[in-house]
Amino acid sequence: MPEIHDQPDVNPEFFDNTPVDEPFEASAADTDADADMLCPPDYRDDGGDEGYDDTSYMDNQEHVSVTDRTFTGTLVHEDGSEEPFDLPEDTVDALNNLWTTQADAIYDGFTQDREGLDVPRAKAFVESLGVTATDRMVIVPRADKAALEEALIPIEGKQVVNPTVGGWYVSKSDTVIVYREQDMEAVNGTGYTESKLVHELLHSGGLVQIDLRTENKGSSEVGTAQMGYKRGVYEGMEFQYVTGDFIEEGFVQYTAGLYVVNKLDQPNGFAGLRGSPHITYDDAVGHLAIPLQHTFRYPEGDVGIHTEAIAARAIGHLIDRDPALLPALVAGARDNEALAEVHGRMNAISPGMFERLRDYYNKGAWYGQGLAYVCAKLDIPLDRLQ
Numbered sequence: 436m437p438e439i440h441d442q443p444d445v446n447p448e449f450f451d452n453t454p455v456d457e458p459f460e461a462s463a464a465d466t467d468a469d470a471d472m473l474c475p476p477d478y479r480d481d482g483g484d485e486g487y488d489d490t491s492y493m494d495n496q497e498h499v500s501v502t503d504r505t506f507t508g509t510l511v512h513e514d515g516s517e518e519p520f521d522l523p524e525d526t527v528d529a530l531n532n533l534w535t536t537q538a539d540a541i542y543d544g545f546t547q548d549r550e551g552l553d554v555p556r557a558k559a560f561v562e563s564l565g566v567t568a569t570d571r572m573v574i575v576p577r578a579d580k581a582a583l584e585e586a587l588i589p590i591e592g593k594q595v596v597n598p599t600v601g602g603w604y605v606s607k608s609d610t611v612i613v614y615r616e617q618d619m620e621a622v623n624g625t626g627y628t629e630s631k632l633v634h635e636l637l638h639s640g641g642l643v644q645i646d647l648r649t650e651n652k653g654s655s656e657v658g659t660a661q662m663g664y665k666r667g668v669y670e671g672m673e674f675q676y677v678t679g680d681f682i683e684e685g686f687v688q689y690t691a692g693l694y695v696v697n698k699l700d701q702p703n704g705f706a707g708l709r710g711s712p713h714i715t716y717d718d719a720v721g722h723l724a725i726p727l728q729h730t731f732r733y734p735e736g737d738v739g740i741h742t743e744a745i746a747a748r749a750i751g752h753l754i755d756r757d758p759a760l761l762p763a764l765v766a767g768a769r770d771n772e773a774l775a776e777v778h779g780r781m782n783a784i785s786p787g788m789f790e791r792l793r794d795y796y797n798k799g800a801w802y803g804q805g806l807a808y809v810c811a812k813l814d815i816p817l818d819r820l821q
């Protein structure tokens with residue numbers, strides 16, 4: 436195992452003064468854009484395993500079949516050692532059916548609002564890249580956010596969702612959730628919501644691996660061991676942290692940016708800025724230039740970005756350097772051979788880059804450092820795009 440730090444180290448070669456674990460504090464004086472988090476900060480779960488041995492729900496009808504997920508079992512011994520075990524087929528069936536049934540209840544319990552959205556266009560774009568995206572999409576008004584997240588607790592556990600989160604991919608039930616915000620659409624157009632949908636659909640194309648961790652004489656915990664490039668790292672029964680978040684979020688947001696440019700024909704993004712190919716975002720590591728296709732406006736008129744756009748710029752620079760990295764990234768989210776290609780291509784750009792981006796910078800507050808690392812390696816200024 437490579438050495439993984441809970442916090443990224445601070446290399447004085449790149450950074451001067453970095454309170455690295457502080458959340459973004461955009462200062463009005465020198466910041467052009469504010470940031471929202473598009474997806475939840477991680478996908479840990481504290482619950483959701485109750486009833487997995489109950490098969491009474493298996494008779495319920497599925498609305499849309501859930502795409503393939505792999506299941507593993509990990510036995511955790513008292514001394515902390517671990518060994519894999521094969522999950523019984525009926526346990527896997529029970530888990531699948533439980534989550535499917537719960538997701539169906541959500542599907543039925545909330546009135547979808549797709550008016551004015553070109554959902555088929557978003558889906559077709561994702562699939563044109565070779566991604567098999569889920570058909571389970573729940574697109575609801577933002578007013579339903581609290582009730583929907585309450586309904587998701589049996590699947591996802593008691594996850595506290597950042598109030599700015601605009602959507603997410605529920606890996607256990609293979610469901611994409613997107614909130615519609617009428618006030619945001621009023622200033623950005625419906626493409627704003629479509630681009631969020633594209634982002635979440637891309638997450639859904641990655642391989643999902645569920646790990647049922649079981650203590651010798653004790654409880655079980657259902658964990659998401661893999662979702663695309665993200666990996667959950669556990670110590671015993673306890674979730675510790677996630678790796679691969681920077682690559683996963685950067686890749687899907689970069690690709691959502693392609694949708695804005697190529698399908699919505701809005702190369703300057705939703706904010707409609709002109710005169711510069713980028714805006715700047717004030718981060719602990721400095722002023723970050725962010726390409727315009729990632730910009731939008733808040734109802735009050737301020738320019739915003741999703742935090743994931745910071746990682747997207749970094750991935751975009753790597754794809755500019757090696758265009759074959761994009762198809763490799765698409766395939767590597769679900770295929771280990773292709774993942775090895777991603778590894779090789781990133782490390783051909785700079786030795787150790789893949790491991791670095793996988794193991795560090797895996798929180799929104801650290802994306803700026805990841806971008807600074809990539810810019811330093813490619814000799815690109817942080818505050819300009821080239």
Ligand SMILES: [Zn+2]
Nearest residue numbers: 473474638684
């Ligand atoms: Zn995301």
